Amino acid sequence: MSDCLFCSIAKGDIPADIVMETPDAVAFRDIAPEAPTHILVIPREHVESVARAGADRNDAMLGSLMRAATDLAVQEGIESYRIVTNVGEDAGQSVFHLHLHLLGGRAMSWPPG
Ligand code: 5GP
Ligand code: ZN
Numbered sequence: 001m002s003d004c005l006f007c008s009i010a011k012g013d014i015p016a017d018i019v020m021e022t023p024d025a026v027a028f029r030d031i032a033p034e035a036p037t038h039i040l041v042i043p044r045e046h047v048e049s050v051a052r053a054g055a056d057r058n059d060a061m062l063g064s065l066m067r068a069a070t071d072l073a074v075q076e077g078i079e080s081y082r083i084v085t086n087v088g089e090d091a092g093q094s095v096f097h098l099h100l101h102l103l104g105g106r107a108m109s110w111p112p113g
Helices: 005-011 050-055 059-076
Strands: 018-021 025-029 037-043 081-084 100-104
Antiparallel strands (some): 018 025
16 A cells, blocks of 8 residues: 555555564554563555454454464563554554554553553
8 A cells, every 4th residue: 555654654655663574564663662672563455454353354464463462471571461453443542553552661551441
């Protein structure tokens, strides 16, 4: 998608602090971190949300993103962390290209707001 921010980051057209690249996924630090570790894991392929990937039965994509996030937690040295993906504006989704938030490095409360 030509006007998608995260497609542009995946292509290298917009700079980001990239921490992992695989043939299918890219991970980079969030520009406005909410925790000492705040990394976004995205598929290279443009998909609007995890709901779309689920509806498409794209188990390989969903699995590879979750695996990348857990590998990144090891890489970051965080043993306690949260993996979040927002679906839709009411849930807080602001960029409509599927991304997992990997958050860690501080204590967190539950439930989220
Ligand atoms: P959402 O609100 O869609 O769940 O998450 C989008 C995330 O993308 C936010 O945490 C926001 O800080 C991050 N973000 C927005 N624009 C940029 C950008 O240009 N670069 C990076 N690295 N992160 C961004
Ligand atoms: Zn995109």
